[in-house]
Amino acid sequence: MYLLPTWCYFLWNLRSQTPGVHDQGEAPLRTDPTTLDTDQVVFLSTANALDTVLHEGPEKSPEDDLAAHRAWAGQVHDVLGQQIEALRGHSWPAGARKPVADLVEDMEGAREEWRRASTARDVDTYFAHSDKAYGSVDGPVTVTARKALALGATPPASGEDERSTSEAQV
Numbered sequence: 001m002y003l004l005p006t007w008c009y010f011l012w013n014l015r016s017q018t019p020g021v022h023d024q025g026e027a028p029l030r031t032d033p034t035t036l037d038t039d040q041v042v043f044l045s046t047a048n049a050l051d052t053v054l055h056e057g058p059e060k061s062p063e064d065d066l067a068a069h070r071a072w073a074g075q076v077h078d079v080l081g082q083q084i085e086a087l088r089g090h091s092w093p094a095g096a097r098k099p100v101a102d103l104v105e106d107m108e109g110a111r112e113e114w115r116r117a118s119t120a121r122d123v124d125t126y127f128a129h130s131d132k133a134y135g136s137v138d139g140p141v142t143v144t145a146r147k148a149l150a151l152g153a154t155p156p157a158s159g160e161d162e163r164s165t166s167e168a169q170v
Contacts, residue, residue: 110136
């Protein structure tokens, strides 16, 4: 399956809740949402929904099954729309309002790129749009929003198995 690496999957979302923890391997794995405040739960639930759909892409490469990738891109587009609305619908603390609004703006751009990928007529066009969409995942705007919510903002080490903690969803 073709995926660009993302670093906010469940590992980053749930192991890096402790502010100031620099080594993600030493951060506690929190599987109980009661250890988080409401704002953190809303944010992480949104991130988890997006990460889940990103990690459920087709098995074959776009070169081998463009139709499956186009359908999946449509699913990512839809999930992004739901998560954008969830973020917009939440009343954020003053210090997080602008960072979350900036993140929503990035997500809207990514959502448009996923829409374009879902209608791509060829593999090159698909990659052009999906690559742009992935470029918005876990970028500097996400880090700023996470910091504003007192969530970990340091990505896991490259190559760390992100799927190993998938049972630890918020």
